Amino acid sequence: MSEYPLMLSLEKKPVLVIGGGKVAARKIAGLTEAGAKVTVVAPTLSPPLDQWHREQRLVWRKKPFAPEDVQGFWVVVAATDSAEVNQQVADSVQPHQLVNIADQPQSGNFTIPAHFRRGRLTVAVSTGGASPSLAVRIRDRLAAMFSRDWADALDTLMEKRNRLLREPTDKKETRAKLRRMADEALESLWDTRVD
Numbered sequence: 689m690s691e692y693p694l695m696l697s698l699e700k701k702p703v704l705v706i707g708g709g710k711v712a713a714r715k716i717a718g719l720t721e722a723g724a725k726v727t728v729v730a731p732t733l734s735p736p737l738d739q740w741h742r743e744q745r746l747v748w749r750k751k752p753f754a755p756e757d758v759q760g761f762w763v764v765v766a767a768t769d770s771a772e773v774n775q776q777v778a779d780s781v782q783p784h785q786l787v788n789i790a791d792q793p794q795s796g797n798f799t800i801p802a803h804f805r806r807g808r809l810t811v812a813v814s815t816g817g818a819s820p821s822l823a824v825r826i827r828d829r830l831a832a833m834f835s836r837d838w839a840d841a842l843d844t845l846m847e848k849r850n851r852l853l854r855e856p857t858d859k860k861e862t863r864a865k866l867r868r869m870a871d872e873a874l875e876s877l878w879d880t881r882v883d
């Protein structure tokens with residue numbers, strides 16, 4: 689069976705990260721960028737996470753993981769260096785919780801794809817855990833094909849689209865215009881490489 693790709697709105701949502709090391713820091717960077725309210729359960733924090741804690745960008749519960757810690761969190765990420773603890777996290781969540789297990793993807797119910805952004809454009813690459821290193825390499829090759837100009841172009845497209853959708857014109861005509869706008873953007877920006 690294949691996985692279902694989705695983009696998750698995490699603004700103000702409580703997210704629990706177990707572990708305070710290198711991998712946890714990367715996940716937390718992405719989560720806070722998405723506006724999540726991150727709580728970390730870990731006996732120790734790496735220097736960057738300790739800094740974020742002092743800046744009150746995360747809540748730190750200084751302790752080893754216990755199964756009841758997952759209660760009340762919509763999203764849970766296990767990123768400790770202990771396979772046993774990570775598996776314990778997977779075993780503690782309820783079926784309605786989203787859980788990512790950094791060292792045993794099949795024990796969780798979501799993984800994080802390698803990705804890059806150009807403003808509102810997100811390009812994500814997943815190998816479903818087959819080779820995270822290959823996903824990163826493919827991501828890097830694709831990223832080189834997308835200049836920074838895509839960000840502005842998408843803002844402009846969104847404005848134009850919203851304006852068009854408000855106009856009381858024929859639906860067919862609107863759709864044709866929207867497609868033409870997309871074609872023009874693609875024509876002018878495709879393969880405008882990053883220097």
Ligand SMILES: C[C@@]1(CC(=O)O)C2=NC(=C\c3[nH]c(c(CCC(=O)O)c3CC(=O)O)Cc3[nH]c(c(CC(=O)O)c3CCC(=O)O)/C=C3\N/C(=C\2)[C@@H](CCC(=O)O)[C@]3(C)CC(=O)O)/[C@H]1CCC(=O)O
Pocket residue numbers: 711714715718788789790791792793798799800801802803813814815816817818819820821823824
């Ligand atoms: C894309 C990215 C997103 C993110 O983590 O945010 C991500 N891994 C990244 C980095 C990275 N991963 C690894 C290294 C060290 C090796 C190296 O340097 O190559 C580095 C680099 C580093 O840590 O610096 C190795 C690794 N990864 C996993 C295992 C465990 C295992 O599979 O057993 C092992 C150890 C076994 C091995 O080596 O294979 C597991 C997972 N890693 C995934 C995603 C998910 C599947 C994605 C997919 O396949 O589509 C999945 C299943 C779970 C998850 O969702 O976490 C992020 C890109 C960062 C960026 O943007 O640059």
Ligand SMILES: NC(=O)c1ccc[n+]([C@@H]2O[C@H](COP(=O)([O-])OP(=O)(O)OC[C@H]3O[C@@H](n4cnc5c(N)ncnc54)[C@H](O)[C@@H]3O)[C@@H](O)[C@H]2O)c1
Pocket residue numbers: 706707708709710711712729730731732733734751752753767768769770771773790791820
């Ligand atoms: N998914 C990925 O992208 C990816 C990439 C590389 C490695 N990994 C795997 O991720 C794991 C973490 O790697 P790392 O480099 O971040 O390790 P690390 O050594 O930098 O950090 C480990 C953290 O786990 C915490 N921890 C240990 N026991 C704990 C417990 N009982 N409760 C709560 N926290 C506890 C420690 O305090 C520490 O903060 C490893 O298992 C590694 O195999 C995953």
